Amino acid sequence: MKWLRSILGVTLGTWLLVGLGYPLVMTGISQVLFPYQANGSAVKLGGRVVASRHVGQYYHQPQYFWGRPSATTPPYNSLASTPSNLGPTNKLLLDHVKSRIKTLQDSIPGLKVSQIPVSLVESSGSGLDPDISVQSALIQIPRVSHATGLSRGFLTRLVDEHVLGPQFGVFGRNRINVMELNLAVYRALHPHA
Amino acid sequence: MSIQTIITWVVVFAVFALTIKPIGTYIVRVFTFQPTFLDRVLRPVENGIFRVVGVSRDDTMNAKTYALALLLTNMAWALGAYILLRLQGALPFNPQHFPDISPLLAFNTATSFTTNTNWQAYAGGSTMSYFSQFAVLSYLQFVTPATGGAAAVAFLRMVSGKKIGNFFVDLTLMVTRLLLPLAVVVTIILVGQGVPETLAPYLHLRSITGQAQVLPRGPIASFEAIEHLGQNGGGYTNANSANPLENPTAFSNIIETVSMGILPVAFFYAFGVMTGRKKTAWTFVGVAGTIFVGMLALIYFPEAAGNPIINALGLHTHANMVGKELRFGVGGTSIFETSTMSFTTGSVASAHDSYLPLSSLSFFLGMFLNMVFGGKGVGLLNLLMFVIITIFLMGLMVGRTPEFLGKKIETKEVTLASIAFLIHPLLILVGSAIAVASPLGLQGIFNPGPQGLGEILYGFSSAAANNGSAFGGLGAALPFYEVALGIVVIIGRYGSIVAMLFIGESLLNKRSVPETSGTMRTDTFLFGGILWGSIVILNALTFFPIMAIGPIAEQYLMMAHHLF
Numbered sequence: 228m229k230w231l232r233s234i235l236g237v238t239l240g241t242w243l244l245v246g247l248g249y250p251l252v253m254t255g256i257s258q259v260l261f262p263y264q265a266n267g268s269a270v271k272l273g274g275r276v277v278a279s280r281h282v283g284q285y286y287h288q289p290q291y292f293w294g295r296p297s298a299t300t301p302p303y304n305s306l307a308s309t310p311s312n313l314g315p316t317n318k319l320l321l322d323h324v325k326s327r328i329k330t331l332q333d334s335i336p337g338l339k340v341s342q343i344p345v346s347l348v349e350s351s352g353s354g355l356d357p358d359i360s361v362q363s364a365l366i367q368i369p370r371v372s373h374a375t376g377l378s379r380g381f382l383t384r385l386v387d388e389h390v391l392g393p394q395f396g397v398f399g400r401n402r403i404n405v406m407e408l409n410l411a412v413y414r415a416l417h418p419h420a
Numbered sequence: 421m422s423i424q425t426i427i428t429w430v431v432v433f434a435v436f437a438l439t440i441k442p443i444g445t446y447i448v449r450v451f452t453f454q455p456t457f458l459d460r461v462l463r464p465v466e467n468g469i470f471r472v473v474g475v476s477r478d479d480t481m482n483a484k485t486y487a488l489a490l491l492l493t494n495m496a497w498a499l500g501a502y503i504l505l506r507l508q509g510a511l512p513f514n515p516q517h518f519p520d521i522s523p524l525l526a527f528n529t530a531t532s533f534t535t536n537t538n539w540q541a542y543a544g545g546s547t548m549s550y551f552s553q554f555a556v557l558s559y560l561q562f563v564t565p566a567t568g569g570a571a572a573v574a575f576l577r578m579v580s581g582k583k584i585g586n587f588f589v590d591l592t593l594m595v596t597r598l599l600l601p602l603a604v605v606v607t608i609i610l611v612g613q614g615v616p617e618t619l620a621p622y623l624h625l626r627s628i629t630g631q632a633q634v635l636p637r638g639p640i641a642s643f644e645a646i647e648h649l650g651q652n653g654g655g656y657t658n659a660n661s662a663n664p665l666e667n668p669t670a671f672s673n674i675i676e677t678v679s680m681g682i683l684p685v686a687f688f689y690a691f692g693v694m695t696g697r698k699k700t701a702w703t704f705v706g707v708a709g710t711i712f713v714g715m716l717a718l719i720y721f722p723e724a725a726g727n728p729i730i731n732a733l734g735l736h737t738h739a740n741m742v743g744k745e746l747r748f749g750v751g752g753t754s755i756f757e758t759s760t761m762s763f764t765t766g767s768v769a770s771a772h773d774s775y776l777p778l779s780s781l782s783f784f785l786g787m788f789l790n791m792v793f794g795g796k797g798v799g800l801l802n803l804l805m806f807v808i809i810t811i812f813l814m815g816l817m818v819g820r821t822p823e824f825l826g827k828k829i830e831t832k833e834v835t836l837a838s839i840a841f842l843i844h845p846l847l848i849l850v851g852s853a854i855a856v857a858s859p860l861g862l863q864g865i866f867n868p869g870p871q872g873l874g875e876i877l878y879g880f881s882s883a884a885a886n887n888g889s890a891f892g893g894l895g896a897a898l899p900f901y902e903v904a905l906g907i908v909v910i911i912g913r914y915g916s917i918v919a920m921l922f923i924g925e926s927l928l929n930k931r932s933v934p935e936t937s938g939t940m941r942t943d944t945f946l947f948g949g950i951l952w953g954s955i956v957i958l959n960a961l962t963f964f965p966i967m968a969i970g971p972i973a974e975q976y977l978m979m980a981h982h983l984f
Binding site: 229230232233234235236237238239240241242244245246247249250253254256257258260261264265266267268269272275276277278279280281282283284285286288291295303305306307308309310311312313314315316317318320321324325328340341342343344345346348349350351352353354355356357358359360362393394395397398399400402406409410413 | 422423424427428431465468469472473474475489492493496497500543545546554555556558559562563588591592595596599600603604607608611612613614615616617618619620622623625626627628629631633634635636637639641642643646657658659662663664665668669670671673674726727729730733734735736737738739740741742743744745746747748749752768769770771773774775776777866867868869870871874891892893974977978982983984
C-alpha cells in the first residue's frame, strides 16, 4: 500500500508539474515573447494568410518557381510530412530522378543536365522543404519569364534580392525561400494586390 | 567541406567541451544533496511531492527495492498512458477531434515512450490530440529519461561507497533540477527560431495559387525541447526534426543537436567527480569521443560525395540530398544524425532509409555499441559494463585479480555484466531472424535488396537500444512490428538497468582493496586503448556477419551500379 501511494504520488506530482504546468506556462510565455513565431509565422497578403514562412508550398505552374520534389501525397501536404524513404540502390529512386530531369528539361528549353542541381531532383526529408539553392532558381528564370512576360533581367534581380545567406553569417548555406520569391513574382504580376 | 560546416561542428563540440565540467559537477551536487542555485524556487515544489509520496530526501533503499520501485512506477506509466491514449476522443485539448487510439497502437506507443525509445508507428500530426501530445507523450519524455538518469545516479552512489538512495527522490530531482530548467531555456530559443507553441487549432490557409494548406500547430516547441534534452526522439509530426515546423533553421538544428548531448556527456564527468577518479572519467570521454568523431566522418564524407549511380547522370552538384533538407546542408544534417545515434535520441533531421550504405553503417554502430555517451546515464552504465568485461579480460591476460574502483571484480559481477552485454545482440539478431523467417515480418519491407534486410535489422536495433529512429520505409504500423518491437523495447530497456544495479550493490558490499603498484590502472592511455579495442572487437565479432550481408554488400553493389 505504501508503494501504491509513492507511485501515484510521484506520478501525479510530476505530471502536474511537467505534464500540465510546463507546456501551458511555456505556451503563455511564448505567446507573450514571440507571438508571431509561436502561432506559425504566418505570411499575409492583403490581410489574408497565404503561407507560413517556414513551411514549403507546392508550385507547379510555369509562371512560378518550383520547389524541391516532395514525397507527401499530394505534394507538400503539411498534415502528412514524410520523406520518400527510397534506398540508394532502389530502382525507383533513379527512375524518379530521371523523370524529374525530363520534366524540367521539357519546361525549360535548352536546359542542360549539368546545370540542374541534385537537390532540385531529389526529394526532401519532410516533403515540406521551403528552400531551393540559388542555382535551382536561376535555371528556372527562362520558364518563369516566358510564362509571365516579366523580363529575365528583372527576375534575375528578384532572385538576387531573395538569396538568404547563412544564418548569423555562419550557419547553413545560401538558399532561397521559394514562397517568398513567388510572392514577389505575384506582386509584380498583381501590382494592386 | 564548407566553412559553415566546420563552424557548425566546432560550435557543437565547443558547447560539449564547455558544459561537461559545470553540468557534471552540478549533477553530483544535486544528487549528493548539496546546495545549488535553484534551491529557493524548487525546494518547496519538491518537498510538496515528497510529502505526498511519503519520503524524505535522505531515505534509502537497496538494489532490489530500487529496481522494483523503478519497474513498478514505469509499469504504472505505461498503463496510464495506454488508458489515456485509448480515451483520447473523450479528453480535452483536442481541437482537431482525433478519435481514440487503437489497442495495438496504444500498446506500442505506451511501451515505446515509457522505455525512452519513442519508436513511432503513427504520424503525430494526424493522430494525436494536443492533450495526448503534451500530457501523455511529452510527460513521458520527462520522466522516462529521468528514470534512466536515476538508475545511473544510484549506481554511481554505490560504486563510490555511498548508500543507493531513494528512487522516488532521484526521479523527482532529475525532473526538477536537470530536465525542467534546461527545457524552459531550450523551448524559448526554439520558439524564437519559429517553432510554434500555441493551443490554437491547425491553421487553414490558401496560397497565392489558390491551393489549400493546413498547418499543424500546437505546443510543438515545448515538446521538441524535452524530446531532445531527454534523448527521447519522439517527433511531434511524422517527419520529426526534418519538418520545418519542428526544426525551422540551421540554428535550431544546432540547438537540438546540442540539447541531445549535454546531459549524457556531463554524466561521464559526474562519474569522475562522484568516484573521485576524474582521470578515469576523461579516459572514458576519450573512448566515447573518438568513436563519436569516427561516426561523424563516416556519415559526412559518403553523403557529401553522393550516390555514384546518381552522380553518373552528370547533374550540377554531387551530394546525396535524398531525404535531406536544404537549410541544414550535409554538414548540419550529419552532426544531427551522429548525435541522435550516439545519444540514442532517435529523432531525425533527414530520412535514414535514404542514406548511403557506409553512412548506414555508422547508424548501426551507434545502436550496436549503445555507449557512445548514450542516453543520459544509461550510456554511462553501458560503458561501465564494457569496462568490467575489459578489466576481466585484462586480468585473465596478465594473471592478476581484476579490480575496478578499488573493488575486486569477481564471478558475480562478470556474470551480470556478461548477461547485460548479451541481451542486446540477442534481442537484435534473434528478433531480426524471426522477422526475416516469417512472412509477417517480410511484409514490412519497403526497399528491395540488402536495404530491406537493413530496415528490419534497424527496427530491432533501434528498439533494443531504445533509440527510436527507423529506416522509415519499414511498415512499423503492421501488427507484427507493433507487438514484436513493443516487447523488445521492454527487455532492452530494463534488462541492463537492473543488472547494473545489482552489480553496483555487489561492489558496494565488498571490502576495498588498497591500491598497490600491482593494481591495474584504469586512468591511463593504455587502458583507454584496450577498452576501445575490446568494445570494437566484441561488437565486431557479434555483428559483422549481419553487416556483411546488409550495408557492406550494398556498398559494393552500389559501386557496381546495381539496382533492385
